[in-house]
Amino acid sequence: MTPPFSPVLLAGMALYPVPAAMLQPALSAALLIIHRSHPDVFERMGEFTGSVILIDPIDLPYAFLLTPDGRAPKLVAARNHPTNEADAVIRGPLLSLLDMLEGRLDGDAMFFSRKLEIEGDTEVVVALRNAVDGAEIDLTADILSLFGPFAGPARVAVKTANHVASLASRDLQTLADALLAPSMARHDAHDARLRKISDKLGDMDKRTRKRRPEKS
Template structure:
């Protein structure tokens, strides 16, 4: 029996073109601060990386005009957003919605890999360690953003939920329904 092809939402080309003008330095600083907050609240994420806790990863959302270089630095992560292919020991590439879906448990990494929606290059052991660490942490990126949003948390959560429902992009971790 053949599995149906995954339907991963793609960023519209017009939105990707608009992001070409985005200044990357402020985005890099913001993502570094965000990653350090996640590290503070999920220290096991970085411990789980083991020998790869200083490996440079390139996260390549293929529908965006930039890549994300991430270095865990033993729990003091540093993020740099760059144009081009980036530099790192391991590269993980796929549509932004697929990468976010992996983080939130909405997509299975093996299924994405074998359907070629996800590409792993370089040190595959490091990429697998990162995947396992993220799976274990059960991150919810929207919840992390809401926690630092103060009084804007509730309206932000509503807006993110609306966007998630309209686009099909997994912006938060969905609780699995138990079947009795």
């Protein structure tokens, strides 16, 4: 299951000046998987399933339009930031948005710090936050599940916890390649940015080591 904001996916997008349209298959696939594994997220959106939420990670060149419709959910990347197409906007640093997605950071705490900006219909944002918090989206597991043949050994590594940071950075590279390399030329500058984001992700994982026990 790949959440729409999988750090890998987002990092890849930050790195390469991909036309938004080229991301669409990956985004749709990701949303399909999350829709299958976490149907309750969409169910919890209740009367707001038809709402459009612009999720705008300020450190990425993209924003995302999410329609959390339980029957036909949509996640569309846009290079411009079509605020006028959205009922609500959530804007903030990528890592804060990831924290919110994973339920690692208390929603209210983030919500009410100036880190996160909210525009438009506050109720839609609250609904999304509550729905996502209830879903137990687990990025590490999500990333690993993408790796097919690597998944087995990777899980063992995660259990030792110490390797999480290095693993994440290796996986990041692998996945970025897998997703985007075929259509992109690589540049050193991009590599440097990739390393920066890897480090950030490493920090993030350190902070999550004390996660709850595995789901039974």
